[in-house]
Amino acid sequence: MKQASSRRAGKMRLISPLMALSILSSTAGGIIMLAQLYLKDLQAAPIVISLLTSFVWMGALIGSTMWGTLADRYSRKRLLFLILMTSAVGTGSLALFLPPAGVLPAVFLRMLMVTGLAPVTMAIVSAASMTDHRGRDLSYLSASRSTGSALGKIIAGFLLAGVGYRLSFFSLALLPIVACFFLFFLPRAEDAGRKERQSLSTSLRRGGMNGLYLSGALRQMGTSGAASLIFVYMATLGIPVGIMGTINAIGATTSILGVLVFGRLSDLVERKVIFAFGFGISALAPLIFAFSRGGWGIALGYLTLGVSFSSVYAGSTSYIGDRTPMERQGTMFGLFNSSRGIGGVIGPLIAGALTPLVGFRSMFLVMAGIAFLGFLTVLARTERGNGEHA
Numbered sequence: 001m002k003q004a005s006s007r008r009a010g011k012m013r014l015i016s017p018l019m020a021l022s023i024l025s026s027t028a029g030g031i032i033m034l035a036q037l038y039l040k041d042l043q044a045a046p047i048v049i050s051l052l053t054s055f056v057w058m059g060a061l062i063g064s065t066m067w068g069t070l071a072d073r074y075s076r077k078r079l080l081f082l083i084l085m086t087s088a089v090g091t092g093s094l095a096l097f098l099p100p101a102g103v104l105p106a107v108f109l110r111m112l113m114v115t116g117l118a119p120v121t122m123a124i125v126s127a128a129s130m131t132d133h134r135g136r137d138l139s140y141l142s143a144s145r146s147t148g149s150a151l152g153k154i155i156a157g158f159l160l161a162g163v164g165y166r167l168s169f170f171s172l173a174l175l176p177i178v179a180c181f182f183l184f185f186l187p188r189a190e191d192a193g194r195k196e197r198q199s200l201s202t203s204l205r206r207g208g209m210n211g212l213y214l215s216g217a218l219r220q221m222g223t224s225g226a227a228s229l230i231f232v233y234m235a236t237l238g239i240p241v242g243i244m245g246t247i248n249a250i251g252a253t254t255s256i257l258g259v260l261v262f263g264r265l266s267d268l269v270e271r272k273v274i275f276a277f278g279f280g281i282s283a284l285a286p287l288i289f290a291f292s293r294g295g296w297g298i299a300l301g302y303l304t305l306g307v308s309f310s311s312v313y314a315g316s317t318s319y320i321g322d323r324t325p326m327e328r329q330g331t332m333f334g335l336f337n338s339s340r341g342i343g344g345v346i347g348p349l350i351a352g353a354l355t356p357l358v359g360f361r362s363m364f365l366v367m368a369g370i371a372f373l374g375f376l377t378v379l380a381r382t383e384r385g386n387g388e389h390a
Contacts, residue, residue: 015137017185018121019144021080024179026117026148030156031091031172032056033245035107036231038165044100046229050352053228055104057220057344059111060337067116068334071123077186079120084176084183087113092173095166114176118145118337123330124186126321135271135318139263142313146255146306153252157245209323209332211381212275212316213339215374219282219312220343221350222371223305226286226364228348230298233360239295247299254306255313262314271322272382275315276375282308283372290364319382 032052039049070079090110098106118141125137152172159168234244266274281304288301316336324332347367354363 015125015140017182018124019140021084021179021182022117022121022141022144023148023151024175024182026114026145027152027155027172027175030152030154030159030245031094031107031110031169033153033156033231033248034160034165034168034172035094035103037160037241037244038094039100039103040232040235042100046232046355047352048100049232050228050348050355051104052107053224053348054345055108056111057224057341057348059108059113059341060115061341061345062338063112063115064119064334064337064341065331066334068119068123068330068332068337071116071120071330071334072328076120076124077183079116080183081180083113083116083120084180088173088176091176092170095169095173097166115337115341116334119330119334122317122321122333126317126329126333133267134321135263135266135314136260137263138317138321139259139314142259142263142310142317143256146252146259146310150249150252150256153245153249155245157242157248160245161242209320211377212319213336214381215279215378216312216316216336216339217343218374218377219279219371220340221347222286222343222367222369222374223282223308223347224344225347225351225370226289226367228351229355229360229363230289233289234295234298236360237292237294237298239298243295247295247302250299251302251306251309254303255310258307258310259314262311263318266315266318271315271319273315275312275319276378276382278308278311278313278315279371279375279378282312283368283375284308286364286368286371290361290368 036049036052039052067079067083087110090106090108090113093106093109094103096102121141122138125141126134156168156172159171163171230248231244234247239247262274262278285301285304285308288297288304292298292301317333320332320336321329347370350370351363351367354366
């Protein structure tokens with residue numbers, strides 16, 4: 001009993017600084033709302049504004065796998081430092097009032113870097129966790145990122161209303177720099193021993209992992225497509241800018257509690273039950289957006305998104321940790337985020353092309369159908385049962 005208590009205390013000394021840096025760096029995520037509204041004020045076309053979301057997810061697509069693979073080979077502390085500092089540069093460059101052609105690559109650079117936080121920190125924590133507590137341990141990191149995301153969206157809205165674009169961009173750029181302080185609290189043991197690794201194709205086949213990744217891409221295609229023009233849609237409904245940030249933060253705020261609840265549930269019941277539920281309700285959010293005519297309807301859609309994301313993420317990451325050898329975990333967590341990145345790139349392109357032709361409502365309905373296809377795929381192509389990896 002005493003040994004278990006000591007082990008738990010040691011694990012929290014590892015998780016706590018990772019949670020702190022995740023909160024601070026994720027707060028800069030409010031930059032996406034600011035950038036979307038900035039492009040609107042520049043009178044950019046809808047396809048250009050929706051491209052912003054595609055560039056964000058292209059950064060996630062490339063960065064997640066890249067950082068996850070590097071996390072299995074090199075010092076994770078040094079990788080985190082590089083991630084934080086370079087993401088600050090990408091965010092701060094937006095304070096230069098770039099044209100649309102400059103905004104897109106600046107946002108891409110920020111996302112390319114900061115997207116590495118998830119696979120690197122999850123690999124650190126998953127390697128220190130056992131099957132019966134993995135969902136709970138990983139949920140702390142997911143909750144911290146959701147906390148930062150919620151704070152960032154609220155802060156960004158009020159910053160924009162109070163000080164304008166330049167100071168808003170600059171203020172958010174400082175947060176990843178402050179987050180670097182918490183790297184000093186990580187123990188040296190965070191770098192797991194490197195050994196002969198299982199082949200990637202074998203890892204993808206284990207437990208229907210490829211089915212989970214395909215479903216993640218389809219779900220993200222639907223939800224990101226719907227979100228890619230949501231601030232423009234809210235503007236057409238007459239919702240004030242300050243309120244937009246608060247509404248947008250509802251999803252992330254819901255995820256804070258949601259990932260903690262679903263993380264613990266995933267340790268008690270089958271992981272598939274948890275993530276399949278999330279995939280199922282993901283299709284509801286675009287449907288709610290389609291029939292919303294004011295702030296309360298949009299808020300309900302974001303509440304649904306928050307619940308769906310937290311159950312999908314808590315169940316899926318635990319599922320991956322159970323079925324992946326320690327020396328492959330960074331790569332496999334990275335691939336999961338990259339699969340979501342594929343959907344995040346394609347979905348907004350479809351939404352941006354459809355909206356001028358069919359309007360917002362029909363676009364949201366198409367996105368709901370794509371997300372529902374992800375739910376059907378995950379039911380058919382993933383396995384039931386929890387089990388520690390070989």
